[in-house]
Amino acid sequence: MVQREPRRIVTPSREELLTAARGRVSLPPGELWFDYQDDVDTLYISLKEKTNPTHSVSDVDDLVVFDYEEEELVGIEIMDITGRLKYANPS
DSSP states (O other): OOOOOOOOOOOOOHHHHHHHHHTTSOOOSSOOEEEEETTTTEEEEESSSSOOOOEEEEETTTTEEEEEETTEEEEEEEETTGGGTTOOOOO
């Protein structure tokens, strides 16, 4: 029986996440807050430090959700973010 090394979670750096995000959406200039969840391979980018979204718009083809407070874009959720970076996350 061949023993295999256990799979490790590889957490991308902030710069890698930012590069991957910019490859999928247009990010506005200014400060950004990141919340990466490796268990669901999702990156949430807040465009404001504190938000209270009133509604969301989904782009199903690109696996992206845009959160708005009234008419102002306040957050972007990108699913399968590391799939673009070729990282493997355990199931």
